């Protein structure tokens with residue numbers, strides 16, 4: 001049963017509406033002034049509000065503006081006298097649902113109320129569907145079936161709808177930015193996601209990039225600039241590589257998070273902010289705090305919820321799933337069809353991937369681009385990987401050849417195995433470089 005709030009200072013109108021709405025099966029709440037109305041909106045579950053425009057103290061329009069600021073998803077219908085129709089039209093521009101003029105036609109009002117509630121329900125259902133669809137897309141975009149990755153996607157789903165600040169940590173290339181994108185896509189609001197790489201900007205640039213500046217704030221500031229905070233208002237600001245923010249800017253950021261407002265550099269004019277911060281780092285920020293490189297109070301403001309993105313070596317079997325995905329992507333991009341041997345996949349699975357998913361993606365792209373045979377074998381692996389996983393490669397020797405021919409084949413194949421590095425090949429074979437040169 002929907003709950004409707006009636007705010008009107010005229011007792012007759014309040015009571016009349018109340019009777020009519022209750023007889024039509026609605027639950028009602030009543031207030032005779034804007035302030036009490038606001039209190040009810042903040043403390044009760046209200047589905048729709050009918051507000052009189054002209055009321056002493058907080059009038060209907062002021063109350064409506066507060067409802068907007070509070071991001072309460074409540075359709076508002078205004079009651080207007082002849083003198084306040086223009087105000088009601090202005091309110092509709094701000095997003096009010098409709099207005100009705102006095103004397104109130106109760107049947108007409110009932111129709112407007114039903115229509116508004118129906119639209120609200122449709123919007124709510126749409127929103128739920130969008131969130132479900134995005135969650136499905138998120139599961140598709142974050143590839144992996146390991147326990148570690150299932151835990152991670154579960155955490156993302158639980159964290160996304162809240163407004164809490166999130167700190168994402170994990171080694172380089174593990175997918176921290178992907179996690180931020182996923183949180184944004186299923187957070188359920190149409191909100192901007194603005195990204196700043198804190199390591200890529202000098203301290204002075206970082207400050208004006210984040211806060212913006214007014215014309216003439218410093219040498220070179222020849223026009224106004226809207227900072228990233230303002231761009232991300234009502235949305236998410238992603239502060240990547242947060243450990244690289246210098247201490248003096250950490251202090252300023254802390255103040256923004258505490259006071260929920262910013263000032264453009266050189267302006268002195270506070271701008272209210274409604275923002276969620278997602279930060280990320282591949283350094284252990286807690287250790288940076290212990291070393292005195294990062295402010296503890298700032299760390300705790302950022303780290304309301306922390307998400308750890310595990311390294312690839314801790315995600316059993318995901319290497320093969322990811323590698324298959326990257327093969328598909330890069331073969332399509334390069335218009336190639338390649339057969340990949342099981343030995344190649346198992347070699348990838350045995351490697352420890354210090355550069356994580358980014359390194360795996362780069363390796364597959366390189367293999368796809370360079371391959372000329374149409375068949376991907378462990379011979380196609382880059383040297384650094386072969387070396388580390390000690391790939392066992394074999395060659396075939398046909399009997400009936402001279403020892404010299406066999407020796408040449410072994411030397412040539414070893415040079416290829418060492419990716420053309422002859423000194424390395426000589427070392428592997430345990431012969432001098434000169435002997436190798438003579439016979440290759």
Ligand SMILES: Nc1ncnc2c1ncn2[C@@H]1O[C@H](COP(=O)(O)OP(=O)(O)OP(=O)(O)O)[C@@H](O)[C@H]1O
Pocket residue numbers: 141142143144170171172173174175176177178179281282322357358361
């Ligand atoms: N589980 C995954 N499924 C598919 N692609 C992934 C996955 N994890 C990471 N990637 C891809 O790997 C690449 C690196 O990921 P990302 O940039 O998010 O890593 P990062 O942790 O932010 O790295 P860095 O610390 O270097 O900034 C991206 O192209 C990303 O799309």
Ligand SMILES: [Mg+2]
Pocket residue numbers: 176177240
């Ligand atoms: Mg990153």
